[in-house]
Amino acid sequence: MVETDKKRDAIIEGAIKRFMHYGINKTTMNEIAEDLSVSKPSLYYYFPDKNSLVFGVIDKIFSDYFALMEKIPYTDISLSDLLVSFIEIRHRFFQKYYMLHLSGGSPDSSLNSDELKKHFMEMKEKNQRYHAAIFEQAIEKGEIGMINTEKMAELYLESMAGITSLCILHGNKELFPSKKEMKTMLEKQIDLSNIFVKGLK
Amino acid sequence: MVETDKKRDAIIEGAIKRFMHYGINKTTMNEIAEDLSVSKPSLYYYFPDKNSLVFGVIDKIFSDYFALMEKIPYTDISLSDLLVSFIEIRHRFFQKYYMLHLSGGSPDSSLNSDELKKHFMEMKEKNQRYHAAIFEQAIEKGEIGMINTEKMAELYLESMAGITSLCILHGNKELFPSKKEMKTMLEKQIDLSNIFVKGLK
DNA sequence: TTTTGACCCTTGATAGAAAAAAGTCAAAAA
DNA sequence: TTTTTGACTTTTTTCTATCAAGGGTCAAAA
Numbered sequence: 001m002v003e004t005d006k007k008r009d010a011i012i013e014g015a016i017k018r019f020m021h022y023g024i025n026k027t028t029m030n031e032i033a034e035d036l037s038v039s040k041p042s043l044y045y046y047f048p049d050k051n052s053l054v055f056g057v058i059d060k061i062f063s064d065y066f067a068l069m070e071k072i073p074y075t076d077i078s079l080s081d082l083l084v085s086f087i088e089i090r091h092r093f094f095q096k097y098y099m100l101h102l103s104g105g106s107p108d109s110s111l112n113s114d115e116l117k118k119h120f121m122e123m124k125e126k127n128q129r130y131h132a133a134i135f136e137q138a139i140e141k142g143e144i145g146m147i148n149t150e151k152m153a154e155l156y157l158e159s160m161a162g163i164t165s166l167c168i169l170h171g172n173k174e175l176f177p178s179k180k181e182m183k184t185m186l187e188k189q190i191d192l193s194n195i196f197v198k199g200l201k
Numbered sequence: 202m203v204e205t206d207k208k209r210d211a212i213i214e215g216a217i218k219r220f221m222h223y224g225i226n227k228t229t230m231n232e233i234a235e236d237l238s239v240s241k242p243s244l245y246y247y248f249p250d251k252n253s254l255v256f257g258v259i260d261k262i263f264s265d266y267f268a269l270m271e272k273i274p275y276t277d278i279s280l281s282d283l284l285v286s287f288i289e290i291r292h293r294f295f296q297k298y299y300m301l302h303l304s305g306g307s308p309d310s311s312l313n314s315d316e317l318k319k320h321f322m323e324m325k326e327k328n329q330r331y332h333a334a335i336f337e338q339a340i341e342k343g344e345i346g347m348i349n350t351e352k353m354a355e356l357y358l359e360s361m362a363g364i365t366s367l368c369i370l371h372g373n374k375e376l377f378p379s380k381k382e383m384k385t386m387l388e389k390q391i392d393l394s395n396i397f398v399k400g401l402k
Numbered sequence: 403t404t405t406t407g408a409c410c411c412t413t414g415a416t417a418g419a420a421a422a423a424a425g426t427c428a429a430a431a432a
Numbered sequence: 433t434t435t436t437t438g439a440c441t442t443t444t445t446t447c448t449a450t451c452a453a454g455g456g457t458c459a460a461a462a
Contacts, residue, residue, distance in 0.1 A: 162363015199400030
């Protein structure tokens with residue numbers, strides 16, 4: 001039903017706001033309910049448990065991410081530039097949703113459910129397939145040489161994720177990485193991406 | 202004094218054996234002393250505290266690492282192959298000393314002392330300088346184009362470390378990464394290294 | 403100079419209690 | 433019939449008090 005879906009979405013939006021500021025574990029179902037001026041059982045009417053709500057939130061975020069990716073037209077733009085655009089999109093999402101610890105190594109137990117891990121895996125694979133398709137196009141256009149696109153997309157994204165991972169790991173142990181660390185990370189990813197593409201020629 | 206240095210080394214060797222098997226935090230000064238059939242205060246005669254002993258151990262391991270690196274002659278070998286040799290050396294050390302968590306993200310509080318962090322930083326920089334020198338040679342030989350070697354060495358090593366970091370992060374949560382994960386990690390590092398070098402041409 | 407037994411003091415693990423949060427349900431409201 | 437709720441139960445987390453273990457010291461002996 002449409003009304004039901006609207007309410008579900010409103011709950012997800014409310015949850016996202018709390019999660020973005022306090023993180024998943026530090027947000028209670030009561031707080032989300034209070035924000036929306038409803039009772040806790042109402043939340044449980046739309047979501048069987050907190051994990052499903054978290055799932056809904058993650059799913060929404062990823063669908064926004066892919067929507068943004070797919071909005072970028074990949075004709076009339078070099079592979080390097082296209083990949084940089086993708087890096088910038090990921091960078092914005094990483095900053096915006098940092099408190100949700102979507103990049104792994106999470107202290108949030110809610111992210112450790114098998115269901116959610118599976119979903120993360122699926123999103124990762126979807127992202128890889130999308131990048132592999134981009135590589136495929138670039139091969140057809142003669143921008144890069146013949147490669148195993150699936151494997152290269154995986155290696156490429158893993159090298160990007162590795163940079164992110166190190167930024168989180170070696171960063172100051174504050175709640176957030178500093179603006180400066182963020183900028184350095186972004187620059188390194190762009191540099192590496194450009195070298196990577198050149199290396200595929 | 203020579204005798205004193207010998208005893209220091211013996212203690213370090215004994216500590217390494219324990220650390221390799223049980224990790225730093227799970228090894229007590231008493232155990233190290235018992236292994237060497239001396240009393241605990243004897244240890245404290247040679248090392249003012251546990252941190253200094255850990256420092257000695259780390260220092261020994263890094264000096265072994267650099268000794269092995271420097272043994273590889275870097276004439277008559279392509280940059281790609283040389284870098285692969287380095288990756289293999291790091292891989293062996295990573296496996297051998299895995300329990301010491303030298304790759305960061307350590308649960309061992311002993312590794313968090315300022316003194317030791319500084320030392321880690323110095324070793325990282327030494328490694329970067331060594332790699333930068335390698336890149337310098339390759340430029341002179343015309344194997345790769347002109348680049349900022351310091352910056353490239355940093356980016357290169359960080360992309361390698363990133364792969365390692367992800368392996369630790371996403372690996373099974375067992376004590377050790379599996380042989381298979383290790384192999385995959387090694388292959389990815391080699392692949393990335395080769396693409397990176399091609400990208401510098 | 404080097405080694406040691408005996409000792410102190412700090413820290414980290416453990417368990418049990420208390421608090422908080424997740425989750426349920428019968429009944430009311432829409 | 434669908435949605436909402438106050439009051440309730442169960443589970444999880446956090447806090448705290450205790451205690452053993454491990455780091456570190458020292459005076460005396462070798």
